[in-house]
Amino acid sequence: TDDQNISGSGLSGTDLTIGIENGTSETIDLSSLVGTDDQYDDEVLLRTPIDVDEGGIGSPTLENNVQEVINAIAPITSKAARIFYPPSIAVDASVVVSGATIDLYQQYLDQYGMTLPSSAKSTSAPAAIPTYTRAELYYYVTFYDPTVFSGVLISDTGVMTYNVDAPPSDYNSLINVVFVVK
Secondary structure, eight states, X not given: OOOOOBOSOEEETTEEEEXXXXXXXXXXXXXXXXXXXXXXXXXXXXXXXXXXXXXXXXXXXXXXXXXXXXXXXXXXXXXXXXXXXXXXXXXXOSXXXXXXXXXXXXXXXXXXXXXXXXXXXXXXXXXXXXXXXXXXXXXXEEEEOTTTEEEEEEOTTSEEEEEEOSOOTTSOOOEEEEXXXX
């Protein structure tokens, strides 16, 4: 009977050695397999073609390879994923003031850049929310009540300057701020 076992096998670089107990090992050169996958994105077919961008709702235009999917989804994600609202902050509008400032970026960093306790996040979420640097963002004020505020300006570093011309009678007013990733 032949009761030999495979033993002493190993891979060193591109050489695979198959060891035989009490026998002669065999070495196989695998170097011919290195770098053989040279497909480009337009050559990698999808298992099931899909209409990523619903470009042809009446008659779907199915994307068939990776490049077509990238081309179809890029216009969608390039705009939508870049715009976000920073955290809500209190703006004191209780008295008339001229040239007041708020560092909107620092407020964003203070709230989003801190390490959160495990009870304040979903179980699998990382301890900190990823944030952008000042230079990676554009800053916009999309709305403010002109009967309360005037002279609203934002610097390229995210510092907002404003005037309170007339405190609101109910002590409530809104300023909407949007950040856009460059």
